[in-house]
Amino acid sequence: MKLLGGAVAAVDHGGSLGRASALFPHAPRPFVDLSTGINPHSYPLFELPATALSRLPEAGQLRELAEIAAAAYGAPSAAHVAAAPGTQILLPRVASLLRPGKALVLGPTYAEHARAAAIAGHAVAEVGDFDALAEADLAVLVNPNNPDGRLIEKARLLELAARLRAKGGLLVVDEAFMDVGPIEHSLAGNVDEGGIIVLRSFGKFFGLAGVRLGFALADPLTAERLDAQLGPWAVAGPALEYGIRALSDMKWQTDMRQRLAQDAGRLDTLLGRFNVAVAGGTSLFRYLSFPEAPSLFSALGSSGVLVRHFAERPQVLRIGLPGSEAEWQRLEGALVSWAAQREDAPKEIER
Amino acid sequence: MKLLGGAVAAVDHGGSLGRASALFPHAPRPFVDLSTGINPHSYPLFELPATALSRLPEAGQLRELAEIAAAAYGAPSAAHVAAAPGTQILLPRVASLLRPGKALVLGPTYAEHARAAAIAGHAVAEVGDFDALAEADLAVLVNPNNPDGRLIEKARLLELAARLRAKGGLLVVDEAFMDVGPIEHSLAGNVDEGGIIVLRSFGKFFGLAGVRLGFALADPLTAERLDAQLGPWAVAGPALEYGIRALSDMKWQTDMRQRLAQDAGRLDTLLGRFNVAVAGGTSLFRYLSFPEAPSLFSALGSSGVLVRHFAERPQVLRIGLPGSEAEWQRLEGALVSWAAQREDAPKEIER
Numbered sequence: 091m092k093l094l095g096g097a098v099a100a101v102d103h104g105g106s107l108g109r110a111s112a113l114f115p116h117a118p119r120p121f122v123d124l125s126t127g128i129n130p131h132s133y134p135l136f137e138l139p140a141t142a143l144s145r146l147p148e149a150g151q152l153r154e155l156a157e158i159a160a161a162a163y164g165a166p167s168a169a170h171v172a173a174a175p176g177t178q179i180l181l182p183r184v185a186s187l188l189r190p191g192k193a194l195v196l197g198p199t200y201a202e203h204a205r206a207a208a209i210a211g212h213a214v215a216e217v218g219d220f221d222a223l224a225e226a227d228l229a230v231l232v233n234p235n236n237p238d239g240r241l242i243e244k245a246r247l248l249e250l251a252a253r254l255r256a257k258g259g260l261l262v263v264d265e266a267f268m269d270v271g272p273i274e275h276s277l278a279g280n281v282d283e284g285g286i287i288v289l290r291s292f293g294k295f296f297g298l299a300g301v302r303l304g305f306a307l308a309d310p311l312t313a314e315r316l317d318a319q320l321g322p323w324a325v326a327g328p329a330l331e332y333g334i335r336a337l338s339d340m341k342w343q344t345d346m347r348q349r350l351a352q353d354a355g356r357l358d359t360l361l362g363r364f365n366v367a368v369a370g371g372t373s374l375f376r377y378l379s380f381p382e383a384p385s386l387f388s389a390l391g392s393s394g395v396l397v398r399h400f401a402e403r404p405q406v407l408r409i410g411l412p413g414s415e416a417e418w419q420r421l422e423g424a425l426v427s428w429a430a431q432r433e434d435a436p437k438e439i440e441r
Numbered sequence: 442m443k444l445l446g447g448a449v450a451a452v453d454h455g456g457s458l459g460r461a462s463a464l465f466p467h468a469p470r471p472f473v474d475l476s477t478g479i480n481p482h483s484y485p486l487f488e489l490p491a492t493a494l495s496r497l498p499e500a501g502q503l504r505e506l507a508e509i510a511a512a513a514y515g516a517p518s519a520a521h522v523a524a525a526p527g528t529q530i531l532l533p534r535v536a537s538l539l540r541p542g543k544a545l546v547l548g549p550t551y552a553e554h555a556r557a558a559a560i561a562g563h564a565v566a567e568v569g570d571f572d573a574l575a576e577a578d579l580a581v582l583v584n585p586n587n588p589d590g591r592l593i594e595k596a597r598l599l600e601l602a603a604r605l606r607a608k609g610g611l612l613v614v615d616e617a618f619m620d621v622g623p624i625e626h627s628l629a630g631n632v633d634e635g636g637i638i639v640l641r642s643f644g645k646f647f648g649l650a651g652v653r654l655g656f657a658l659a660d661p662l663t664a665e666r667l668d669a670q671l672g673p674w675a676v677a678g679p680a681l682e683y684g685i686r687a688l689s690d691m692k693w694q695t696d697m698r699q700r701l702a703q704d705a706g707r708l709d710t711l712l713g714r715f716n717v718a719v720a721g722g723t724s725l726f727r728y729l730s731f732p733e734a735p736s737l738f739s740a741l742g743s744s745g746v747l748v749r750h751f752a753e754r755p756q757v758l759r760i761g762l763p764g765s766e767a768e769w770q771r772l773e774g775a776l777v778s779w780a781a782q783r784e785d786a787p788k789e790i791e792r
Binding site for chain 1: 454456457458459460474477479483486491492493494495496497498499500501526527529530532533553556557560644648649650651652653669670671672673674675676677678679680683
């Protein structure tokens with residue numbers, strides 16, 4: 091168990107081209123940004139009605155979004171849905187639903203969960219073993235996990251939720267990448283039992299991270315408490331428009347799941363050609379864990395291909411999906427350069 | 442002093458066409474919505490770059506926005522600015538900066554302040570007398586006030602802030618309508634003294650309420666605490682784009698202040714023709730307080746012109762500015778109808 095006392099400080103993330111430029115100032119531009127798990131094939135953009143920008147968001151539209159989200163995610167009803175300007179802003183609010191106690195985060199995972207629990211006043215620790223979560227007041231896990239894709243089965247989650255609920259605790263399951271499954275392990279349909287909060291992210295699967303839209307699924311009383319914290323008009327006009335259209339577009343969602351699975355397979359094949367084994371992930375990102383990770387990160391970055399590294403675990407990388415043939419070729423070219431360096435390296439030492 | 446124990450419940454607001462339709466189902470459409478203080482002449486819309494929707498908001502862009510906002514509002518520096526997806530979502534976070542104590546709101550005013558303070562655990566009361574605010578731990582006022590335009594002078598505010606600061610208290614000044622002045626009474630330049638938070642709203646003056654953008658101006662440590670609560674990416678891509686462009690467009694802002702002042706004068710003249718005296722307001726809305734307010738509200742609504750009424754103060758109305766000649770004519774026509782009803786009314790009684 092690792093204590094995370096300093097977790098209130100800002101944490102590092104992927105997805106910043108500013109940071110990429112600072113790290114690799116001489117890399118060819120534009121960067122191919124594979125540092126996130128955001129779908130590069132975004133939901134088709136459309137022209138927003140001017141009123142989506144000029145007028146206050148309508149309460150009726152928010153209710154419509156909640157209904158559509160409940161259906162898309164498999165929550166019991168719209169009353170079980172709290173919509174927010176991104177999942178991120180929900181994290182401290184969710185952690186604050188319980189008075190300060192013991193928060194355990196199943197790690198390694200998305201670092202903002204520990205930070206949010208610390209902000210809410212909890213004593214936070216990261217645990218590597220799922221069963222240890224039962225000791226928590228607030229237990230948090232990402233399912234499937236970011237960055238390694240680790241999956242906890244639904245039956246085990248429900249058992250944990252029951253144990254936590256019995257002592258007034260709370261289980262938070264961040265299903266940020268559950269859009270690409272395995273959906274049978276989602277707890278979205280179980281939130282009415284109480285003591286369970288499921289977080290769903292709109293921006294990742296729909297490739298629209300800039301609109302800021304996320305959801306907490308919970309029992310109606312808890313959803314209402316979260317709504318009260320966010321206040322009226324928390325979800326912006328553009329997020330309402332895109333959320334309503336994209337979440338109700340089942341054909342796009344089905345097709346996209348297939349396409350992402352194919353792309354993920356293609357990425358594994360490409361990496362395999364360079365003897366890089368994929369150790370896990372989801373259809374939205376792949377997870378690498380091998381000793382040469384630091385050299386791969388640097389070589390790709392120098393070629394203008396940005397992947398996600400983790401300061402405290404240098405042997406680990408997360409790679410998102412290229413979004414176009416040009417990006418696939420940039421990645422392949424960068425891998426070729428890295429492989430050439432790798433072959434040269436022993437010779438240098440021999441000399 | 443009026444205790445506001447039940448203030449956690451949702452409160453009524455202007456700006457909902459859904460609510461207007463329910464109130465006036467037979468009114469001619471479209472509604473002319475004068476129920477808010479939002480500028481009907483919105484900042485010119487432009488095409489957003491696709492990345493504003495698809496990519497995570499960039500930290501560098503957020504810093505740029507904070508710098509521009511500091512300059513536009515007169516805050517000491519970007520470090521004194523916390524940007525949020527609307528001022529609304531900041532209110533419970535600002536109220537939570539102090540441990541639960543006594544919150545006093547200078548009323549009558551925007552009802553969300555009392556609700557936010559109650560959510561944060563404070564014992565909340567509304568006071569009508571500015572001097573009574575000195576008894577608070579958390580004192581909140583809107584300056585100039587919504588809906589009546591009441592102004593508290595800067596010297597008195599600074600004196601109150603000093604008294605509160607001396608006992609570890611906090612003064613929150615919501616300057617949601619300060620864009621139209623009187624700017625010499627803004628506390629934006631004084632937040633470094635500590636114990637002062639100034640709230641500024643982007644959507645009202647720029648007529649872009651749907652993008653959700655608001656600011657807290659505070660000493661750097663407090664601004665950082667608010668930033669931590671909101672987490673990374675709290676401001677959406679479209680809000681960053683519009684915020685950066687509009688807040689740095691000084692010519693538009695100067696011209697718009699003039700235009701709004703002219704429009705407000707035109708509205709007063711029009712109302713005066715029907716013997717309706719304007720009792721206060723700002724250039725973004727006018728405030729009426731007279732016995733016939735309920736009949737005016739109903740008559741305008743039946744004609745499809747929506748103004749803001751207040752359930753607990755039926756003699757009070759707030760009227761926003763029409764946005765086009767067609768809207769001015771709809772308002773004038775509605776006033777003519779109301780005046781005709783008013784003349785008929787005594788005859789009905791005489792009969």
